[in-house]
Amino acid sequence: MIRSRAGLSAGALLLAASLGLAACGGSDDSSSEEGADAKVLSLWHYEGPNSAMGIAWNKAIEEFKSSHPGVEVKFEEKSFEQIQQNAQMILNSDSAPDIMEYNKGNATAGLLSKQGLLTDLTEESSKRGWDKALNSSLQTTTKYDDDGIMGSGKTFGVPNYAEYVEVYYNKDLFKKYNLQVPTTLDEFTKVMDTFVQNKVTPLAVGGAEYPAQQILYSLALSKADRAWVDDYQLYKNKVDFKGPQLKYGADTFKQWVDKGYIAKNSAGIKAEDMGVSFTQGKFPIMISGSWWYGRFVNEIKGFEWGTFLFPGNKLHPGSSGNLWVVPEKSKAKALAYDFIDITMKPEIQALLGNNGGVPVAADAAAITDPKNKELIENFNKVSGEDGLAFYPDWPAPGYYDVLVAGVQGLINGSKTPDQVLDEIAKPYDENLADLGK
Amino acid sequence: MTVTANRPKTEPEPTVRAEKRANPVRFLVLAGLLALLLIIIAPLLIITINAVKSPADYASGGPLSLPPSLYWDGIVDFWNRVDFGQKLWNSFITSFTVAVLGVLLSVLNAYALGIGKVKGRLWFLVFFLVANLLPQEVLVYPLYFLSKEAGLYDSLISIVIIFTVIQAAFGTYLLTSVYQEFPTELLDAADVDGAGKLRTLWSVVVPVSRPTLGVLFTFFFIWTWNEFFLPLVFLVSNDNQTVPVALGVLQGDRLMDVTMTSSSGLIGILPALLFFLIFQRTLTRGITAGAIK
Numbered sequence: 001m002i003r004s005r006a007g008l009s010a011g012a013l014l015l016a017a018s019l020g021l022a023a024c025g026g027s028d029d030s031s032s033e034e035g036a037d038a039k040v041l042s043l044w045h046y047e048g049p050n051s052a053m054g055i056a057w058n059k060a061i062e063e064f065k066s067s068h069p070g071v072e073v074k075f076e077e078k079s080f081e082q083i084q085q086n087a088q089m090i091l092n093s094d095s096a097p098d099i100m101e102y103n104k105g106n107a108t109a110g111l112l113s114k115q116g117l118l119t120d121l122t123e124e125s126s127k128r129g130w131d132k133a134l135n136s137s138l139q140t141t142t143k144y145d146d147d148g149i150m151g152s153g154k155t156f157g158v159p160n161y162a163e164y165v166e167v168y169y170n171k172d173l174f175k176k177y178n179l180q181v182p183t184t185l186d187e188f189t190k191v192m193d194t195f196v197q198n199k200v201t202p203l204a205v206g207g208a209e210y211p212a213q214q215i216l217y218s219l220a221l222s223k224a225d226r227a228w229v230d231d232y233q234l235y236k237n238k239v240d241f242k243g244p245q246l247k248y249g250a251d252t253f254k255q256w257v258d259k260g261y262i263a264k265n266s267a268g269i270k271a272e273d274m275g276v277s278f279t280q281g282k283f284p285i286m287i288s289g290s291w292w293y294g295r296f297v298n299e300i301k302g303f304e305w306g307t308f309l310f311p312g313n314k315l316h317p318g319s320s321g322n323l324w325v326v327p328e329k330s331k332a333k334a335l336a337y338d339f340i341d342i343t344m345k346p347e348i349q350a351l352l353g354n355n356g357g358v359p360v361a362a363d364a365a366a367i368t369d370p371k372n373k374e375l376i377e378n379f380n381k382v383s384g385e386d387g388l389a390f391y392p393d394w395p396a397p398g399y400y401d402v403l404v405a406g407v408q409g410l411i412n413g414s415k416t417p418d419q420v421l422d423e424i425a426k427p428y429d430e431n432l433a434d435l436g437k
Numbered sequence: 438m439t440v441t442a443n444r445p446k447t448e449p450e451p452t453v454r455a456e457k458r459a460n461p462v463r464f465l466v467l468a469g470l471l472a473l474l475l476i477i478i479a480p481l482l483i484i485t486i487n488a489v490k491s492p493a494d495y496a497s498g499g500p501l502s503l504p505p506s507l508y509w510d511g512i513v514d515f516w517n518r519v520d521f522g523q524k525l526w527n528s529f530i531t532s533f534t535v536a537v538l539g540v541l542l543s544v545l546n547a548y549a550l551g552i553g554k555v556k557g558r559l560w561f562l563v564f565f566l567v568a569n570l571l572p573q574e575v576l577v578y579p580l581y582f583l584s585k586e587a588g589l590y591d592s593l594i595s596i597v598i599i600f601t602v603i604q605a606a607f608g609t610y611l612l613t614s615v616y617q618e619f620p621t622e623l624l625d626a627a628d629v630d631g632a633g634k635l636r637t638l639w640s641v642v643v644p645v646s647r648p649t650l651g652v653l654f655t656f657f658f659i660w661t662w663n664e665f666f667l668p669l670v671f672l673v674s675n676d677n678q679t680v681p682v683a684l685g686v687l688q689g690d691r692l693m694d695v696t697m698t699s700s701s702g703l704i705g706i707l708p709a710l711l712f713f714l715i716f717q718r719t720l721t722r723g724i725t726a727g728a729i730k
Contacts, residue, residue: 046686048694049518076675077518079685086670089581095591095673272693279496291692299496 038332042074045101046083052294052357053161059351060343091117096329099336101322104141106149107397109323113156114148119326122155124337130158133344133361137388138320151234157323160343162358163290164318164382165214171304173284181308185222188311192261195284204283206274207267207411211288213403214317217392220249221315229389235437241425250417254410267411293375294356309378315389316382396431487699495696511700519683528662528679531596536657538601540650543608548638551616562613568606573666591673599667604657615649651719662709680705
């Protein structure tokens with residue numbers, strides 16, 4: 001291997017620049033006692049103060065203060081955007097916090113772990129039993145290998161909550177047309193047929209953002225098993241986009257559009273507008289994530305509503321929520337571990353659940369609110385079957401926009417299902433080639 | 438160029454006026470202008486409507502419905518949640534400092550380039566123009582490493598320095614072309630009176646071009662006030678953040694809080710709007726004003 005001197009020094013410079021000072025910290029943190037005597041714990045997250053996470057974490061901060069007298073907690077509420085854009089730069093500087101919330105995924109937590117900016121929590125996680133509280137599909141997003149790809153390797157984060165896609169329905173409208181909650185995909189189709197016959201468009205869909213692709217993915221999952229999800233998400237084997245899963249998903253989605261379950265104009269609808277149209281009672285059904293739950297509890301006043309899991313599916317789009325990560329530059333690592341431990345305690349988990357969140361390690365009996373009980377029982381069912389299948393846009397960088405464009409083509413009829421499958425297979429395969437798989 | 442000579446006649450002939458009033462075209466034009474005005478202020482109106490609407494009303498009525506009662510909690514909650522007073526002060530102090538320093542730097546540069554006619558001034562101007570055209574995304578990494586080395590990362594000073602330079606690049610470019618047309622009679626007169634280069638600058642050039650400088654000052658202030666990207670990168674601590682960065686707090690991963698976002702948007706643009714109203718007179722005086730009095 002011969003390189004020119006200039007190339008070598010440029011490479012070295014690039015390496016030094018990208019890794020920065022991060023590498024220095026890695027050598028001497030053998031014990032979990034590091035930073036135990038710190039007097040300040042700076043903590044960042046980006047959840048609103050009234051969200052389930054915001055409420056539960058505020059309580060956790062209070063508990064931390066009472067169990068650690070003399071330690072000042074410097075909490076700052078950050079914007080999602082700021083962390084998303086700048087985490088790498090911030091964690092590489094002296095302004096890094098001691099513990100923070102961060103997005104799970106290859107492009108976020110995976111990338112930072114690869115650059116050595118996050119602390120390896122593997123040892124701490126087994127010592128304190130965090131790993132036992134999380135089932136295997138929840139753990140997928142906490143582990144990243146040397147290339148920053150999730151699913152195996154060291155643990156770099158701990159999630160407190162989870163999210164999954166389910167079906168929201170308007171009970172009043174179901175009653176009006178004498179409909180029962182469907183338990184199979186056939187029954188679900190019949191329910192939607194009834195609405196169409198009565199000139200009601202059944203599904204609220206936001207085609208301009210994530211909701212539409214999650215419907216297509218749910219349909220694909222109805223024909224899939226865990227091995228297929230591992231192939232698609234974790235690159236275990238090559239995925240055939242014209243295979244029975246995705247082909248079924250795209251074809252059925254197209255049928256749903258043709259039959260009028262999905263309005264043609266929903267190609268341009270944003271997720272927020274989809275949610276509002278459901279809260280206004282304009283659509284009887286909405287297929288989307290548990291993140292709407294707390295908001296609907298507070299805001300839907302005009303009608304009764306409920307949820308059920310996508311009928312007939314064992315696998316559902318969903319994953320762990322965002323992670324607590326400890327930056328490599330944290331000056332109070334031991335305190336950060338203590339804080340994570342508090343957030344995993346049953347009372348904090350129950351508080352999360354009682355405020356419309358989906359706790360990862362909650363006892364359903366501890367959830368007193370009947371509305372939230374439904375949410376958590378559904379989740380426990382999914383989780384018990386190890387049924388979290390992640391999101392369709394995870395496998396490749398920039399894949400979200402590819403999927404949005406593809407599904408929009410299906411909704412407005414400008415592309416056939418086969419064309420769409422070809423279109424979304426290309427970036428997926430290119431990413432595989434980039435990864436050398 | 439004189440200002441006084443070409444002032445339009447303020448009083449048209451009475452007969453002409455009567456004729457014009459009867460002309461139906463005038464009403465059409467008026468109606469058209471009103472419609473245009475409505476389109477322009479529509480976004481502001483919608484923000485205002487949603488800012489004083491409760492989340493439940495928004496959920497049941499949608500974005501265009503009128504709120505049944507005024508709901509101020511959104512604004513109050515947002516103010517307290519992000520400590521908005523602090524953000525206002527941060528924004529004001531950085532924008533003001535940048536505006537003052539930017540104008541000062543532009544004047545000094547433009548005096549050398551436009552009136553001093555230093556060698557290679559065309560290339561200087563091309564350089565400043567290119568600096569203007571560079572997208573900020575390109576500058577982020579170099580600036581990040583520089584500011585980290587200088588210990589200015591996460592500090593308002595870094596933002597002041599960066600934007601003073603960015604704004605002064607535009608200011609220099611604009612002001613140089615203004616000063617190239619500067620009346621040589623004035624400069625000669627100053628020279629004859631025995632004024633040195635500095636004296637000429639402060640006592641002749643600056644007073645004559647004051648309206649232009651006022652315009653630059655106003656623009657620099659508003660532009661810096663509205664900057665989002667670089668402050669987002671450089672102002673890490675909440676105590677250092679500016680108004681536009683603070684507004685970002687409400688944009689979540691998947692959910693947004695429309696009513697509170699509108700509230701924050703409303704109180705976010707009010708200061709810039711106020712500033713604009715106060716200084717609009719300097720703006721209307723024209724960007725290339727200058728005269729032999």
